[in-house]
Amino acid sequence: TVLVEAMGCEINxxxxxxxxxxxxxxxxxxxxxxxxxxxxxQRGRIPAVLxxxxxxxxxxxxxxxxxxxxxxxxxxxxxxxxxxxxxKWSIKKTDLFEQSLDIATEAAIMYAKxxxxxxxxxxxxxxPVASPDLMSPASFKQFLQARLQKFxxxxxxxxxxxxxxxxxxxxNDMADCGFxxxxxxxxxxxxxxxxxxxxxxxxxxxxxxxxxxxxxxxVDKIKAEAKQALEEGVDVLAPGCGIAPMTPLENIKAMVAxxxxxxx
Numbered sequence: 001t002v003l004v005e006a007m008g009c010e011i012n013x014x015x016x017x018x019x020x021x022x023x024x025x026x027x028x029x030x031x032x033x034x035x036x037x038x039x040x041x042q043r044g045r046i047p048a049v050l051x052x053x054x055x056x057x058x059x060x061x062x063x064x065x066x067x068x069x070x071x072x073x074x075x076x077x078x079x080x081x082x083x084x085x086x087x088k089w090s091i092k093k094t095d096l097f098e099q100s101l102d103i104a105t106e107a108a109i110m111y112a113k114x115x116x117x118x119x120x121x122x123x124x125x126x127x128p129v130a131s132p133d134l135m136s137p138a139s140f141k142q143f144l145q146a147r148l149q150k151f152x153x154x155x156x157x158x159x160x161x162x163x164x165x166x167x168x169x170x171x172n173d174m175a176d177c178g179f180x181x182x183x184x185x186x187x188x189x190x191x192x193x194x195x196x197x198x199x200x201x202x203x204x205x206x207x208x209x210x211x212x213x214x215x216x217x218x219v220d221k222i223k224a225e226a227k228q229a230l231e232e233g234v235d236v237l238a239p240g241c242g243i244a245p246m247t248p249l250e251n252i253k254a255m256v257a258x259x260x261x262x263x264x
Contacts, residue, residue: 003071003111004079006043007036017245025082031099034080036107041114050118057119068120070111072127072161073147074135077104083129090139098143105147112155124160124183125151126242131165140170145177152178160205164241168194175201185209185240191232203235208255215244219254226258 001020005011010024027034037043041050049068056066071079077100078086089097112123129135130144152159160181161174167184174182175198183205188194195204206229208214213225226237237259243252 001071001079002045002049003107004076006040006046006111007076007080007107009079019242019245022079025080025085027080027100028082028085031081031096031103034100034103036103036110040107040110046111046114050114053115053118053120065121066119067122067124067160068112068115069124069126070108070115072125072130073101073105073108073151074127074130074144076108077101078129080104083134086129087134090135090143094143101143101147105150109151109154112151112157112159116155116157120157122158122160123155124162125179126162126164128164130163130170132167132169133165137169137173141173145173148177148179162205162241168197171197175199181205181236183207183238183240186212187240191229191234195233204233205236205238206234207240208237210239210241210244210247214239214251214255215247217248217251217254219251222251222254223258223261226255227262230259230262 001011001022004022008026009022012021012023014020053066053068081100115123130140135144159179160183161177161179162183164185166187167174168188171194179202182198182202184207186207186209188207191204191207198204208225208229213222230237
């Protein structure tokens with residue numbers, strides 16, 4: 001929510017058990033007055049994020065990659081206008097729909113570039129609104145893919161694209177978006193089949209279930225599923241989606257240990 005807060009969204013900062021969320025949208029009826037603020041990178045929590053990246057870079061040196069996480073352009077656009085308006089405009093007012101996407105894409109590129117300049121090695125983009133659960137594969141191909149391609153080609157770092165849900169209907173188009181990594185949930189099913197679709201266009205990142213494996217455990221199950229994922233061709237072992245806030249640290253460490261054991 002860092003970028004959209006700086007763009008004018010109202011944010012509920014959440015609790016220990018609940019992530020921050022958008023509760024107010026600046027342009028739900030029209031895009032009149034909609035623009036990227038000239039002082040975007042000085043707004044809200046963006047300066048704190050950039051400073052944090054610089055501090056971590058100084059502390060860890062060049063040997064540990066720093067990953068800057070952010071919302072993707074499609075989700076940013078929907079946050080600015082509300083999901084309801086975003087969906088409606090995608091069918092009835094495509095001019096407003098595309099205008100919202102263009103504003104969001106430019107803002108996302110600015111924020112990503114600032115994180116890279118601060119020292120981030122990888123930009124990881126979460127774009128859940130691009131999921132087939134919300135947007136049709138045809139809409140992804142017609143409207144969304146070009147914005148994601150523009151983002152990836154504009155950011156001078158390794159980039160990873162995460163889209164939630166069962167992305168099998170758009171996986172081939174995701175692989176053409178220009179991101180070095182594609183992060184997916186366990187809902188895609190077999191990593192082996194997904195790898196066949198992606199080919200050598202991107203690395204496969206994932207896809208250990210956050211709510212059903214990492215959160216509840218136990219450690220033995222986590223290790224078994226992690227090793228199975230690697231066996232089936234996962235390139236970068238990772239949670240399938242955001243880590244649930246109450247996930248025990250030992251469970252996350254178990255996933256890392258499984259990787260080390262697999263490659264030992």
